[in-house]
Amino acid sequence: MQQKSEDTFSRGSEEQHKYPGLSWHPALQLPTLFAHICVQESSGMLSHWVVLVLCCLGQLCADQSMKPQLAAPELATNNPTLTTVALEKPFCMFDSSLHPNKSYAIYLYVMKSSASTISSVVTDSSSKPLDSTFQQTHGGHLGPYKAASFDVPNCVSPPRLADAGDINKVSDVLKQYLFRVGDDGTCLYDPNFLDVCNPPLAPDTTYRFKYVLVDNTEGIVKDQTLWSDPIKTRKAKLPMKIDIWPGRRSGSMIVITSILSVSVFLLLAGLLASVFSALVESEDPSAETKGMSETTQQSELRPQLSSE
Secondary structure, X not given: OHHHHHHHHOHXXXXXXXXXXXXXXXXXXXXXHHHHXXXXXXXXXXXXXXXXXXXXXXXXXXXXXXXXXXXOOOOOOOOOOOOOEEEEOOOOOOHHHOOOOOOEEEEEEEEEOOOOOOOOOOEOOOOOEOOXXXXXXXXXXXXXXXXXEEXXXXXXXXXXXXXXXXXXXXXXXXXXXXXXXXXXXXXXHOOOOOOOOOOOOOOOOEEEEEEEEEEOOOOEEEEEOOOXXXXXXXXXXXXXXXXXXXXXXXXXXXXXXHHHHHHHHHHHHHHHHHHHHHHHHHHHHHHHHHHHHHHHXXXXXXXXXXXX
């Protein structure tokens, strides 16, 4: 029965066969409790079905942790946005693939979600990472593009999430802990930009992401995660559908709003009536003065005519 326990941990070799360049990390992915239970199956302490279920749960957790994940909501609110997705950096994912005296980098690849995404490779025939760009892949529609390159996160001394509450440290913590895909709105239009371009994502679009460990000395891929679960950016709301009220409309608020609207209408109507009346009155004296002047002229002309 011990062989069955070893089969559980040999799952990594199967994953390496399915996904070239992917290493399996049972110490990181499978909790100690599940490993201990699987080993104890031969002692008869637990039933076969309980062991099987718990071991499968452990393997599901392993699959989940070997994929890029959305950043914790405490550190990245409103995530995803219309054009960005904040991801956790791959802490401790590639430790077993790191060797002393060698330089490594993490590449992040992005691709629009489709049926072929899971099998999409990010290496060429010589295991070198693809340098495909946002423009070449039409924003990830034709295949994965490289959106970022950064140093391997320090697993020995990761950022303390408690420091996120310190206004003087929060910026550094966020920079160490997460990476925001789609955060550069100028690189596409800057002819002098030579770094990896990370342009805004498309709204209401589903993407998948993959982290890759690259040996800078040899220039080849040493390890990689699975493609992430589908992550969809937010959909833009039409202006007429945006609710500008701070809360829900109550009945009293509707009544008050109606009364104020009617009052404003009556006030404007009264103001217009006053202005119109004033204009009419200002025109009447001029007409009366004109009539009086004409009468005076006629009366002055009559004596002159009679004297002649």
